[in-house]
Amino acid sequence: MYELRSVTKRYSRGKDTVDALAGVDLTIADGDRLVIQGPTGGGKSTLLQMLGALDKPTEGEVVLDGTDLAKLSEARLTRVRSENIGFVFQSFNLIPTLTAQENVETALVPLGVKVKERRERAAEALTSVGLGERLRHLPSELSGGQQQRVAIARALVKEPKVLLADEPTGNLDESMRDEIMDVLERMWKELGLTFIMVTHDSAIAKKAPRLATIRKGRITVKENAAS
Amino acid sequence: MFFTYLRRELRRRRKAALVVASGLALGIALVIVVSSVSSGMGKAQDKVLQSLYGLGTDMTVTKAAPAQADSSDRPRFRFDAQDNGSGAEQSSDRVMVQGFQTLSAATVTKVDRQTGVSDAVGGLSLQVIKVSGEFTRGQFQQNQNGGNQQGGPGANGGGSGQPQGEVRGGGANFDVNSYSVFGTDVTKAALGPLTSSKITSGRTFKSTETDAKVAVVDSAYAKEKKLKVGSTVTVKSVKFKVIGVATADSGDAAANVYVPLTQAQTLSDSKNKVTTIYVKATDSQKIDSVKSTIQKNISGTTVTTSADLADTVSGSLSTASSLATNVGKWLSIAVLVAAFLVAGLLTSSAVSRRVREFGTLKALGWKSGRVTRQVVGEAMVNGLLGGALGIALGLAGAYVVTAISPTLQAQLGGGGGANSGPGGGGFGGPGRQAAAKTLEVALTAPVSVTTVSIAVGLAVAGGLIAGAFGGWRASRLRPADALRRVE
Numbered sequence: 001m002y003e004l005r006s007v008t009k010r011y012s013r014g015k016d017t018v019d020a021l022a023g024v025d026l027t028i029a030d031g032d033r034l035v036i037q038g039p040t041g042g043g044k045s046t047l048l049q050m051l052g053a054l055d056k057p058t059e060g061e062v063v064l065d066g067t068d069l070a071k072l073s074e075a076r077l078t079r080v081r082s083e084n085i086g087f088v089f090q091s092f093n094l095i096p097t098l099t100a101q102e103n104v105e106t107a108l109v110p111l112g113v114k115v116k117e118r119r120e121r122a123a124e125a126l127t128s129v130g131l132g133e134r135l136r137h138l139p140s141e142l143s144g145g146q147q148q149r150v151a152i153a154r155a156l157v158k159e160p161k162v163l164l165a166d167e168p169t170g171n172l173d174e175s176m177r178d179e180i181m182d183v184l185e186r187m188w189k190e191l192g193l194t195f196i197m198v199t200h201d202s203a204i205a206k207k208a209p210r211l212a213t214i215r216k217g218r219i220t221v222k223e224n225a226a227s
Numbered sequence: 228m229f230f231t232y233l234r235r236e237l238r239r240r241r242k243a244a245l246v247v248a249s250g251l252a253l254g255i256a257l258v259i260v261v262s263s264v265s266s267g268m269g270k271a272q273d274k275v276l277q278s279l280y281g282l283g284t285d286m287t288v289t290k291a292a293p294a295q296a297d298s299s300d301r302p303r304f305r306f307d308a309q310d311n312g313s314g315a316e317q318s319s320d321r322v323m324v325q326g327f328q329t330l331s332a333a334t335v336t337k338v339d340r341q342t343g344v345s346d347a348v349g350g351l352s353l354q355v356i357k358v359s360g361e362f363t364r365g366q367f368q369q370n371q372n373g374g375n376q377q378g379g380p381g382a383n384g385g386g387s388g389q390p391q392g393e394v395r396g397g398g399a400n401f402d403v404n405s406y407s408v409f410g411t412d413v414t415k416a417a418l419g420p421l422t423s424s425k426i427t428s429g430r431t432f433k434s435t436e437t438d439a440k441v442a443v444v445d446s447a448y449a450k451e452k453k454l455k456v457g458s459t460v461t462v463k464s465v466k467f468k469v470i471g472v473a474t475a476d477s478g479d480a481a482a483n484v485y486v487p488l489t490q491a492q493t494l495s496d497s498k499n500k501v502t503t504i505y506v507k508a509t510d511s512q513k514i515d516s517v518k519s520t521i522q523k524n525i526s527g528t529t530v531t532t533s534a535d536l537a538d539t540v541s542g543s544l545s546t547a548s549s550l551a552t553n554v555g556k557w558l559s560i561a562v563l564v565a566a567f568l569v570a571g572l573l574t575s576s577a578v579s580r581r582v583r584e585f586g587t588l589k590a591l592g593w594k595s596g597r598v599t600r601q602v603v604g605e606a607m608v609n610g611l612l613g614g615a616l617g618i619a620l621g622l623a624g625a626y627v628v629t630a631i632s633p634t635l636q637a638q639l640g641g642g643g644g645a646n647s648g649p650g651g652g653g654f655g656g657p658g659r660q661a662a663a664k665t666l667e668v669a670l671t672a673p674v675s676v677t678t679v680s681i682a683v684g685l686a687v688a689g690g691l692i693a694g695a696f697g698g699w700r701a702s703r704l705r706p707a708d709a710l711r712r713v714e
Binding site (some may be wrong): 045083106166 | 228231232235236238239583584587588589590591592593594595597705706707709710
């Protein structure tokens with residue numbers, strides 16, 4: 001469970017200071033599914049960085065399961081990421097020289113999982129996203145949708161509590177978009193994890209049970225009764 | 228994962244890897260060639276120096292001759308004229324101690340007792356000048372028309388009855404032969420000038436032949452004088468049997484004739500005297516301290532080490548040697564520094580291009596150290612690759628130098644007075660006090676294990692430097708960089 005209290009992230013460039021997040025309060029319950037929307041430069045990515053333990057706020061608290069991430073050292077944050085948080089990026093961010101299976105394995109490396117188990121779990125994760133036949137393919141040998149499925153397998157192989165997706169369909173055409181959204185929703189339901197997604201796609205946003213909109217660093221959350 | 232990732236990355240970036248490795252290879256190859264040529268120069272110098280004092284000698288102890296040689300020391304020859312037509316050849320030889328004042332045999336023992344001295348052996352350098360030929364008396368010949376000749380103005384006219392005439396004919400037809408003789412301590416064959424020669428015919432002295440009338444002659448002198456094993460060499464009426472012919476390694480022998488020390492001392496009337504003490508140190512690293520010990524404890528002597536003598540070597544060998552040590556050294560350093568910088572910058576820029584990749588790994592929970600290790604690992608492999616390539620290139624270069632083996636000239640002790648003091652001779656074997664001698668030495672470029680180890684060390688250093696550049700950059704990347712939208 002996330003609890004954000006008066007989170008402010010301030011960036012300074014010379015004399016100018018910009019509040020990417022200005023006093024954000026937000027609670028996300030375990031197993032929740034939240035979609036974050038907003039104009040470019042509104043603070044979406046900054047919020048995702050706070051939630052993903054990638055950066056610390058200038059002011060306020062980011063509490064994940066009772067621990068204030070703002071107060072943790074870099075090493076502890078790294079550990080939180082490796083154990084609890086799975087990421088899916090817009091550009092897939094696969095390591096181009098590693099095969100699909102090896103890419104998925106990279107998520108298990110910091111957990112000290114033994115090679116044999118690592119391979120088995122990576123193969124399982126890829127099979128669960130429908131890529132059981134493509135274990136040894138390099139990213140360049142896969143379509144965009146397949147690459148994103150490898151990225152989803154990589155995010156979920158370590159069985160995280162939280163899945164953060166940053167525009168996961170942004171680089172995909174429409175048919176692929178639906179395919180990826182289906183996979184993500186299925187995983188969310190199957191694994192019972194907290195799923196937070198940033199998107200520009202209003203079609204996806206409309207279907208979201210909870211929709212947060214960030215504009216100029218300020219957040220408004222809307223419950224969608226329709227979903 | 229480390230090795231899989233490493234292998235794949237190197238394969239993907241093989242062009243960049245090749246550039247880095249080639250740069251390092253060039254630097255390392257230069258270091259190998261320069262250091263092996265330098266060591267070749269050293270060997271060439273050693274060879275030149277060995278021709279003077281033999282293998283295994285670390286220094287010599289001598290006593291400089293007085294500034295002005297006493298005229299009484301000069302050889303004098305006296306011959307009585309003989310009747311014309313007698314045909315009798317006369318000869319006379321003078322044996323002189325050469326170049327130095329003599330040291331007593333006790334000094335040899337004293338030097339041997341000094342700390343750091345492993346062995347000391349005395350040797351006596353002699354110069355023999357032999358004058359031989361016919362010296363005939365002129366014949367008095369009476370004038371045919373003597374009386375008329377006597378009638379000139381101022382003549383007393385009282386010359387009748389006395390023989391009139393003049394001495395005609397007579398004179399000298401002689402040959403001067405000068406050669407060097409070295410009295411060697413036959414009980415210590417491992418030290419002294421004879422060690423720089425190989426016995427090519429016959430045998431060398433036995434340790435029992437301390438006072439035997441036997442001689443080993445230098446091959447060049449033997450050829451000139453048509454001597455061979457079994458021939459006889461006569462020095463000051465003493466007949467020495469030739470037991471061996473020695474060929475100097477450098478083509479320039481220390482003496483023409485070698486005889487047992489006691490014999491040489493008898494020949495020159497210098498009983499229990501030596502001119503040069505050849506010293507071997509217990510530790511070749513401590514030559515300088517042994518030198519000062521000897522100089523302190525045995526006053527009035529000159530101790531010359533091979534380093535002192537090397538200073539007197541000039542000619543193309545010396546020029547090439549200083550070229551290799553100065554220009555070569557700086558060139559290698561410059562190329563190495565450039566190669567290290569290029570390797571570092573290329574690695575660093577490769578990291579910049581992989582910001583998102585490393586950011587992603589950090590977002591996945593990879594510690595900074597693990598990411599840095601990956602970068603350093605890649606750089607290290609590049610470095611080692613460069614090292615291997617450089618060693619191959621360097622060995623090839625050294626091989627080419629050895630194959631061509633350019634000839635270098637060494638002038639020994641040119642203007643040597645400055646270094647060796649009055650009486651000249653420096654390190655001096657016999658025949659050497661005249662200083663300037665030119666020797667030709669072929670240059671080789673031997674590659675030692677040390678050189679190769681240095682090259683491997685440089686390769687590792689190159690890899691580490693490049694890795695440090697890249698690793699530092701990688702360690703500073705933020706995991707949030709994974710969210711960057713542009714590659």
